[in-house]
Amino acid sequence: MTRDEVSWIAHLARLELSDAELTEMTRQLSAIVDYVNQLQEVNTDGVEPLAHPLDVHNVFRADELTPSLSADAALANAPKRKDDFYAVPAVLE
Amino acid sequence: MHEHTAAELLQLQKQGQASAEEITTAFLQHIRQRDPQIHAFLAVDEAGALEQARKVDSKRKHGEALGALAGIPIAVKDVLASAGQRTTCGSKILAHFVPPYDAHVVARLKLADAVLLGKTNLDEFAMGSSTENSAYQITCNPWDRERIPGGSSGGSAAAVAAGMTPLALGTDTGGSVRQPAALCGVVGLKPSYGRVSRYGLIAYGSSLDQVGPFARDVNGAALLLETIAGHDPRDSTSVFRSVPPYTQSIEQPLKPLTIGVPTEFFAEGLDAEVEEAVRSALKVYQDLGARLIDVSLPHSRFAVAAYYLVATAEASSNLARYDGVHFGHRAAEFDGLIDMVSKTRGEGFGKEVKRRIMLGTYALSSGYIDAYYLKALKVRRLIKNDFDKAFAGCDTIMGPTAPTPAFRIGEKADDPLAMYLSDIYTISGNLAGLCGISVPCGFTKSGLPIGLQIQAAPFEEEKLLRVARMHEQATHWHQARPK
16 A cells, blocks of 8 residues: 555545654555455355344334433533534534 | 352352442452552442442342342443443543443343442453553553453453452454453353344444453353343344343253364464363363364455454444544644544544554445455355354364463554454454353463363354353363462
8 A cells, every 4th residue: 555545545534644653554554455465365256245244134113202312411422512512613614 | 259250259148148248348459459450440430339239238138139140240341331430442532431321231230230340441442452552551461460461351351360350241343352361361252243232332343243241150151141131122233032041051061062173273373382272172072072073164264354354344434423523532723624523533543443444444445345345245254154064063163262372561562463363263253243252271381371262153152151161160270360
């Protein structure tokens, strides 16, 4: 992996990395990607991907009103709140 | 007092020889004395534990019904939400996070009248095999304090090994209960995927994560599994299957017993002393009348590679929630929303978590998803098919839990790949959804514990525990304690 690729992935992951971190990450991710590339040896023609160990089906529940967290409880861990809302910097000009 | 198993502690209370308060006081005292050297706990709730113990004593005095773990102290890995108590996941990003609800397993412990001692240390977000990735402290192995306890549930394993609690909960995504159990000389069980609700287990790899028990003996693990297993409507992947009373059948040896021994688990990279101890354990079973057969898991050598794509892809998605908006850390200075999110995550996550988010994001990114993520899922199916085929001819599969005994603190800190390979024998079980247990089966010449891994097909925990108990009954390894 190149440094530019690593930088692009960091952007996609919304992860700010310092220059030193980018350098180290490029070296380490390259080694890990080399290692996982051994999967290409495996013949998987006609093999269905297995996303989940169980045969999972959607589970429906009755649409009933039940008590839920109060706004204060839900907002108790918010880094910043305004009234009953999570506060974030302006997104639209 | 702190030397007793969970069953013995229940018996002492029943016979009126010890109260829950006396038991709890003894363990809290032992934590105060021992944990400054081991650093297994991130938080100890002395007042809450004593209050709960007194409640149990009062219930007993008044003849009220008592839960299955009444008055038994237990420690909980700090990746399981506990209402009103800080739950950090070993991460700076959740340094001040106080969940408004209990994880399903924590609620079950409370219903069973257990005494919750506190929260144990872990690799940040359960990502690691040594517990060195915690943002808070390094936990030492009670058998040799210069060595790691394994991970990611290293705090829970070390707490049980050092006698600071008779029981503990951990979580296992790629071996995080079984590997530290092996390295600390205790029993650790990973239930089948879907056996235990993940509600309130702060997610890492959602198709792999399971909560599992640590104990001094197989019976303790059975008792704890009985308490936490079963369907929970809040986790749609927890199955509708009744929970067998594991502790009731545990003393019945499984006969006839056929044990599959995968040739691939005794190959290059396995420490000679570990191999010798595991082979002696297999001999114990042979002497008990079991039949050993060779089985082949030809795709198991690709398990680590498949896991590090599947688990990190899931992690990159799960950890997107740490954005500085809803809970946790938020950067102090930033320029707009996206910069706020990027800086928050850059500041809040540690090295290994960043590496895994990056790898997972890469595996899912446009142009690479077929070659990496989907390829890994196809190999995952081949790994599962290997197990299905093997279990058609045997009851359990046995081998080493980890390739080496506990390594030195810092030894693999700069080599992520070497660290990943310490889960080489456990990871395939998570990919296939199996249940597995690690039981003590010997020591190296230098006195480090070695674990035997026993695996069974999904939802065969009853069989797994009975087979594990056979070895325990015939040996004395589980009775050894660190100095």
